[in-house]
Amino acid sequence: MRPATKALTPAVGARTFGVLAVVGLVVAFSLSSTLVKRAESPGVLLAFWRMVTVSLVWNLVLWSTGRRVTADDVRQVFLPGVFFGLNLAVFFAGATHNSVANAALIGSLAPFVIVPAGAWLFREYIHPWALLFAALAFGGVALVLFSAPPGGDATLEGNVFGLIAMLLLVAYVVSTRHFRRDMDVTTFMATICPIAALTVLPLAIAHGDVFGLSGTGWKYMLILTLTSGVAAQGLNVFAQKSIQIGTIGIAQVAQPALAVVWSFLMLGEVVNGRQVAGIAVVVTGLLAFVLLNQRAARGSLAPAAAPPERPLDPVR
Secondary structure (H helix, E strand, O other): OOHHHHHHHHHHHHHHHHHHHHHHHHHHHOOOHHHHHHHHHHHHHHHHHHHHHHHHHHHHHHHOOOOOOHHHEEEEEEEEHHHHHHHHHHHHHHOOOOOHHHHHHHHHHHHHHHHHHHHHHHHHOOOOHHHHHHHHHHHHHHHHHHHOOOOOOOOOHHHHHHHHHHHHHHHHHHHHHHHHHOOOOOHHHHHHHHHHHHHHHHHHHHHOOOOOOOOHHHHHHHHHHHHHHHHHHHHHHHHOOOOOOHHHHHHHHHHHHHHHHHHHHHHOOOOOHHHHHHHOOOOOOOOOOOOOHHHHHHHOOOOOOOOOOOOOOOOO
């Protein structure tokens, strides 16, 4: 029995580190909205400089392996890169004009659009009962949005920006599904980040004072780069070696609730009882939606080789 126990030890250790990696990436993405607001800087400028910095980091990682981004790579994922940049710029701009609860929950609606889009465009299976939980979650978001305290940070402008950012996220994910094919994560990120930065550059120039981030803004831009821009993606790749992709996706359901916790601890934002109930409805509906579709997908597919590593959503 002792040799068998020893044989199991490495696998158990790998799973433990995989679980810790999943926790780390969920925390990193859930902090994004709060960090953007703490930066006290224009969202478009934060998005631009974050993309520039992340581009340098990912290309350095790629160069360290002896590889380079090619013209074929750029042509292959040009459209996802454009959507990536626009999504980040609009999300950051919206987060600076909204409460974290509203921004996080509007963003959490993306799977309810991505899954039907996948069923329509890629013939992916969607569980009929999942649509019921999608409607439940939409109702929860409506409860949160319309129950915002009158003196809080939530605004109609911020909600509109959040909705546009969510749709751009859907466009990014769907276009990535279509164009990325077998491109590895490092090459993919090293390619789309410069495209995203160039996409956001005209918006930054139109805003004016491109180098005008405050000292606080530069500091939080670097923190955002290290957390959601680099660390979360690295943890995702590491976690996929021992944790199923579906499990990682389910774990990310906790992001909206965690985002509200960070906003309370770091920004002093408060939510009322109806908003707490709405957040619980959204998280429950999202969890049930993801679980039903994950099980249905496994049941409808024949056994196949392990899927390639996947990058995470850019702002989660």
